[in-house]
Amino acid sequence: QKEVEQNSGPLSVPEGAIASLNCTYSDRGSQSFFWYRQYSGKSPELIMFIYSNGDKEDGRFTAQLNKASQYVSLLIRDSQPSDSATYLCAVRDSWGKFQFGAGTQVVVTP
Amino acid sequence: DADVTQTPRNRITKTGKRIMLECSQTKGHDRMYWYRQDPGLGLRLIYYSFDVKDINKGEISDGYSVSRQAQAKFSLSLESAIPNQTALYFCATSDIDTDYGYTFGSGTRLTVV
Numbered sequence: 128q129k130e131v132e133q134n135s136g137p138l139s140v141p142e143g144a145i146a147s148l149n150c151t152y153s154d155r156g157s158q159s160f161f162w163y164r165q166y167s168g169k170s171p172e173l174i175m176f177i178y179s180n181g182d183k184e185d186g187r188f189t190a191q192l193n194k195a196s197q198y199v200s201l202l203i204r205d206s207q208p209s210d211s212a213t214y215l216c217a218v219r220d221s222w223g224k225f226q227f228g229a230g231t232q233v234v235v236t237p
Numbered sequence: 238d239a240d241v242t243q244t245p246r247n248r249i250t251k252t253g254k255r256i257m258l259e260c261s262q263t264k265g266h267d268r269m270y271w272y273r274q275d276p277g278l279g280l281r282l283i284y285y286s287f288d289v290k291d292i293n294k295g296e297i298s299d300g301y302s303v304s305r306q307a308q309a310k311f312s313l314s315l316e317s318a319i320p321n322q323t324a325l326y327f328c329a330t331s332d333i334d335t336d337y338g339y340t341f342g343s344g345t346r347l348t349v350v
Contacts, residue, residue: 168325169343169344170327170343171280173337173338176338223268223287223331223333229278230279
């Protein structure tokens with residue numbers, strides 16, 4: 128079992144709708160959680176991080192964390208074609224290294 | 238200039254050749270990492286270094302070696318390249334406090350024929 132699991136997608140979302148991405152992790156000691164966006168052939172770029180249970184909002188993005196359920200999610204509101212990318216969930220272990228999920232491909236359709 | 242620079246950006250090499258991928262950073266970060274990315278498998282850690290004198294194997298270090306020449310430089314070598322090492326390779330850096338995540342280089346696309 129991979130330490131960080133994501134649905135691979137593609138997740139097709141109409142323009143203007145909400146995209147909901149999910150991530151589960153196996154290490155209960157994990158403390159920090161990150162979402163990266165990666166365009167095809169490009170490097171990942173950090174869009175959100177969250178440490179505490181609950182929601183964290185940044186513009187059109189909201190990260191949600193539930194440590195009891197070992198679950199972190201990302202909501203993208205008012206999805207735009209430029210949001211079409213692969214979204215990587217990353218979990219920081221106790222040594223400071225990250226475990227990455229395989230990513231969820233999001234396709235925003237006009 | 239980019240904070241984390243990888244060279245070359247693209248490389249095609251033959252099976253059995255030795256190849257070096259280079260990474261340099263201006264972030265002043267102590268920690269540096271090498272990852273490879275394959276479709277459907279995500280990012281997998283090859284080697285990491287928490288300071289100049291510290292080198293650690295990641296989950297897929299076989300067939301690779303690294304050198305941390307300075308705080309700012311971390312090179313990845315494929316001693317004898319094989320086709321299944323064809324992948325997109327990323328260098329990343331982080332501060333000791335990784336609360337703010339990694340900074341990635343722009344990647345090296347390596348093809349072994």
